[in-house]
Each structure stands twice: as structure tokens, then as C-alpha cells.
Amino acid sequence: MVELNFARVRPEAVMDLTRVPELREWGTENGRLRVGAGITYTRVIRELGDRLPGLAMASRTVGSPQIRNRGTVGGNLGTASPAGDALPPLYVSDAEVELASVEGTRRVPVAEFVKAPKRTATNPEELISAFLVPEAGGPQQYAKIGPRNAMVIAVCSLGLAVHPERKEVCACIGSAGPTPIRACEAEDFIRGVIEEEGLWESRGELAEAALGRFGELVSEAARPISDVRGTAAYRTHAVGVLARRTLGWAWNEYRGGI
């Protein structure tokens, strides 16, 4: 809409999908949530906050109430900006994106769906109809850096999910690379630490050194550019800090929740 207002784009046709009821529904399907692409951020926060806490946290950071009342996760997926707030939470839960056309529907892992900045795997005849994601099995976090708390495009961000059911911790960097980036080495490292020390069972503390190393490895996974919102060096440093902190918060929540 902003691009239209400033005549930066002149699409021949614009289609309003906000009143398609099928896109505004969510439910469960084979143990996963299937969330219609037209569900607004406001509804994610209100209706799915307990099932998808990481996505709800990210949704709270989007724009302002007025924007959250209209903006949707489906729109965030379609835009495929590396700074899209909904994306890291979907990456760390291995979400799938459902694409529909007259030929039928197909489902694509979100990391394959987002191809490059603002480029997706959607074919011209396809519509993003929903995303599929498991309910949180453990604590989730989302943290974002920007000059203020509202109306901010992330300088950088980090989504994190603790998955006790499969004994993994997943982390995804936002806005510090051409697409969201899963920090695989950091994930492997922390899985090793937790396993070795038997922390899944004991729910013991994660050592400060392990948190620090986790942050360093997340920083190493970033591939940021310098732009008006921040320098590459700042982003590299900041995602590491976010990773260390969010893991600390999430792990403490895991320890507390028996």
C-alpha cells in the first residue's frame, strides 16, 4: 500500500483477499496447527499466543495496533523481507507454507519458500493459503533490535525455540543476511552441551561459557550488510547478544517448568 501511495509501483490489478473466509481460519491438522494466511497479527497474539508463543512475541513487535489489525503472517511470508518479524519463529519451528492454485495445493518448508530478499518459491498462479507449524513443545523467544519499541523494522532479530520433545534448540537470525538464517553450528553446539551434561533430564543451569559460545556461533552465522538501519559489524555483534540472552531466558523457563 505504501508503495502504491507513493507511485513506486503501479500494478495492473490489486486483489483484496481480506474477506475470503477460508484464509481467516485456523485449526489443527495431524497434530500441527494450520493457520490461514489471512490471520492478522492481532489474532495471532490473542488466539494463538499460548500455542505459538514465539510467533506471538514477534507479532507484538510488528508496527502498531493499527498495523497489527490489518497485517497478516501470510503477507509477511509473501513479502519475504529478511527483516520480516514472523519469519524467524516459523524457521525455528520448521513451519511449512501452503501454496494453493487451481492445480491443487503444495507445501514447502519455509526455508525453501524464502529464496532471496523479497523472492519466494510462489509461482505466479499460486496463492499463499496457510502455514503449518507444530504447537510449541517448550519455551520460545523472539527478540528484536530497533530504535524504539513500535513502528520499527528490525535492525536485526533472533527467534529461538527450545524443543524438549526432540532434544534440540533452534535459533534463526533475522535481518542480518539475505534471508532469515538458521544458526546450525550454534544449534549443534548447544545440543551437544545439553546432552553431555544431561541437562534435558536434570534441568540444570546452562553455563555462562556455553551461552557465550552459543552467541559467538550465532554471530558467525550472520551474513549482514551495512545499510541505513545499521552496520554489518553492529548486526553481527548484536545477533550474538540476542542469541545469548534469548537462550538464557528460554532455558530458565524450561528449568522452571516441570
Added chain:
Amino acid sequence: MHQEDIVIVTLKVNGVERPLAVEPRRLLCDALREDLGLTGTNLGCEQGVCGSCTVLVDGESVRSCLMFAVQAGGCEITTVEGLASGETLHPLQAAFWEKQALQCGFCTPGFLMAGVELLRRNPEPDEAGVRAALAGNTCRCTGYEHIVDAVLAAADGAARERTFAEEPEVDVAAEVVAREGR
């Protein structure tokens, strides 16, 4: 513009049905201001940042500069003109008056609409809740303190009224029915 490019759409604005003939890409804010003459809704940035153009569509606050008029067809729209009844200010407007929550006033309609939505969703917000709800609205004069005070004062006032309203009016007949099961 070709005739076929015109769409007839009916907006229900402040309770009144207003049929409109608009170009499909007419913004809701422009339709309100220019076609319907409701100039209380102000246009600041036209890019969804400042919040001046906030109106309620089916009770939810939206930025009317980021929405086409045709998208609001059949919806209930509330603009700042719909808040007062006659000469009586809406309680939030009265609180803005009392707390001097405006200086130039340009942003005020947007703040009022955002505040109205907040108080409907959460009648007893704390200060942090008010600040979060108003975070999408920009004011260049006040420094926000008096605006936050006004919203909190309106919430307090409404809470007091509710307390009085909740004093049960004894309906003897209904009590008898309830006790004796008719």
C-alpha cells in the same frame, strides 16, 4: 477515467449509510475527507507511520491511508466526528480537554480513535498498556505525557461510572421469579 472504473460502495460512517462512487484505488482517508467531507480524520505521512488518519473499521483501529475505500464496503466506520453526541463530548475527548492533551491538535483525532479502541478492549489499562496502545501515533507537540494522562483519566472515570452502575437496582418481580422458579 472510464465509467467502468467507478465502483459503487456503501460505507456506514458513524451510523449513517453513505453510498459512494469511487475509483477502486481511492484511499479510505481520501474518500472520508474529500468525498464525504469528514475532515476530522487528518493525513500526516500517508505511509502508515504517523497514525493521524486512524479510524475504526468494524471496531478495530486501522490506518485509513493504507486501505482502499472499496475494502471498507459494508463495514461500520467510526471517525472522530462520531465520538461526541451533539454538544456532549465523548468521555475520552473530555479527558483530553481536561488534561490539556493537545497543542496543535493535528494528531488528536488519531490518538482519540486509538484510545477508544484501547479502552474498549481493556477498560482498565495501566500506563505501560496505554503507551503500547498509542505507540503507533506520533505527536510532535505534547511529549505524550498529557495524552497518556488523559487516557488513564478516561479509564478511571469509566471505572467509577461502572462501579455506580453496578449498584444493583433491585427488581423485586425478577427476584421472586428467580426464587420460586416462576
